[in-house]
Amino acid sequence: MTGSGPRDWMWSEALHMLAQADRLHRQMFRPQASTQGVTWEPPVDMLETDGEVLILAALPGVDPQQVQAAIEDGVLVISGMRVVPDEWRTATIHRLELPQGRFERRIALPAGRYDSVRRSAVNGCLVISLSKTTTRRGRP
Numbered sequence: 001m002t003g004s005g006p007r008d009w010m011w012s013e014a015l016h017m018l019a020q021a022d023r024l025h026r027q028m029f030r031p032q033a034s035t036q037g038v039t040w041e042p043p044v045d046m047l048e049t050d051g052e053v054l055i056l057a058a059l060p061g062v063d064p065q066q067v068q069a070a071i072e073d074g075v076l077v078i079s080g081m082r083v084v085p086d087e088w089r090t091a092t093i094h095r096l097e098l099p100q101g102r103f104e105r106r107i108a109l110p111a112g113r114y115d116s117v118r119r120s121a122v123n124g125c126l127v128i129s130l131s132k133t134t135t136r137r138g139r140p
Contacts, residue, residue, distance in 0.1 A: 039101035042078070048110055053130040055107060060098060060124035061085075069119065069128055071109065076128065079104040 045056045057078055059067065067080040081102050113133040120127045 037102050038079075038104040040099035040103050041105045042103055044078075044105055044107055046107060051132055053110060053114070053132070055128040055130070056122075057105060057126045057128070058124065059103075059126045062126070064119055064121040064126045067119075067126055069117065071114065071117075071130075074109050074111070076107045076109055076130070077104065078107070078126070078128070 042057045042059050044058070047054045047056075055076060055078075057067075059080075059082070062080060062082050067078060069076065069078050071077075079102070082098070082100055084096075084100055109130070114130040115133040116131040118129040118131075120129075
């Protein structure tokens with residue numbers, strides 16, 4: 001017979017939270033159905049300052065120079081491919097959790113105009129910096 005004290009309740013809650021975290025992780029990398037062959041969406045963070053919008057996309061193992069980024073009708077579209085390195089093709093894989101294949105992420109941007117796009121890589125993330133366009137009064 002199992003006890004019903006605080007220790008058992010805490011253990012039950014911990015297991016429930018671990019299961020919930022696992023479900024959320026799987027949803028984050030849920031394969032996406034598309035006619036373009038997109039299989040997954042990278043998670044992103046978007047931050048806005050007075051002068052720019054920053055988008056961080058988690059893309060471990062992806063060369064930032066091989067990622068396409070374009071603004072289409074106020075939406076930033078990030079796309080590319082993540083493939084298993086050739087060295088791994090003959091390896092015995094015990095666990096493969098990072099998604100593979102074609103990815104695409106569409107992020108609605110805050111209203112405004114942007115005049116420069118910079119990209120860099122930081123700690124496994126692609127960082128896209130969109131500088132805001134400043135307009136003078138009386139000029140477009």
